[in-house]
Amino acid sequence: MSDSEDEAPERQLKIIIMGDGASGKTSLATRYSQEQFGKQYKQTVGLDFFLKRIILPGNIHVSLQVWDIGGQTLGGKMLDKYVYGSHGILLVYDITNHSSFENVDDWYSSVKKVFDNQTKLPHIALVGNKCDLEHMRTVKTEKHQKYATDHSMSSHFVSAKTGDSVSHIFQCPHCYMKRQTAMTGHACSVSSLRGVSV
Ligand SMILES: Nc1nc2c(ncn2[C@@H]2O[C@H](COP(=O)(O)OP(=O)(O)OP(=O)(O)O)[C@@H](O)[C@H]2O)c(=O)[nH]1
Ligand SMILES: [Mg+2]
Numbered sequence: 726m727s728d729s730e731d732e733a734p735e736r737q738l739k740i741i742i743m744g745d746g747a748s749g750k751t752s753l754a755t756r757y758s759q760e761q762f763g764k765q766y767k768q769t770v771g772l773d774f775f776l777k778r779i780i781l782p783g784n785i786h787v788s789l790q791v792w793d794i795g796g797q798t799l800g801g802k803m804l805d806k807y808v809y810g811s812h813g814i815l816l817v818y819d820i821t822n823h824s825s826f827e828n829v830d831d832w833y834s835s836v837k838k839v840f841d842n843q844t845k846l847p848h849i850a851l852v853g854n855k856c857d858l859e860h861m862r863t864v865k866t867e868k869h870q871k872y873a874t875d876h877s878m879s880s881h882f883v884s885a886k887t888g889d890s891v892s893h894i895f896q897c898p899h900c901y902m903k904r905q906t907a908m909t910g911h912a913c914s915v916s917s918l919r920g921v922s923v
Contacts (some may be wrong), residue, residue: 735786744817745825746796749854752885769795808839821861857884
């Protein structure tokens with residue numbers, strides 16, 4: 726059998742979603758992986774997995790593993806293990822629930838603890854969810870922006886309900902750039918990293 730097969734090997738990326746209970750983490754993962762949204766709240770116990778395969782230009786096959794971490798795991802023993810080895814982290818809060826924004830800092834501290842000995846954290850995105858409920862917003866956009874800037878995070882406003890901007894947070898070019906750099910030693914340009922869902 727020849728080694729020169731057309732099919733490129735699949736690379737794996739681990740993206741984790743963290744944040745308070747009911748902020749919409751599972752809804753975001755479901756929206757992205759299945760293009761669905763459910764109104765009913767079902768608490769995630771421990772964690773849940775979602776998988777999506779995407780192909781990047783240059784025939785780079787990526788298997789995106791999404792680890793959806795239940796909001797009740799903050800302060801628990803397992804959290805460090807979930808966070809370990811991630812390439813991208815989505816820190817999610819609900820724009821209509823101020824305490825979910827305040828608690829972002831605790832989630833972020835738990836991430837920093839895991840990557841304490843490494844020079845670089847994975848790419849971290851601050852995600853304000855439920856933007857369809859703009860009229861009920863309690864977290865000012867300025868506060869969000871300042872927190873993201875102060876902590877070198879990318880900043881996003883999304884809605885799992887409408888799907889607005891959801892695919893972007895999962896196919897965040899920064900994650901691929903970091904991963905690509907680690908894999909090949911060369912950073913890719915952002916424009917060459919538009920993912921194609923399959
Ligand atoms: N209006 C609106 N509701 C949302 C949105 N995202 C999630 N919800 C609702 O918020 C509730 C909680 O959503 P989940 O996705 O289960 O929250 P979670 O962050 O996974 O919660 P835990 O599993 O407990 O950590 C559900 O009733 C969802 O329907 C959104 O973008 N807009
Ligand atoms: Mg959940």
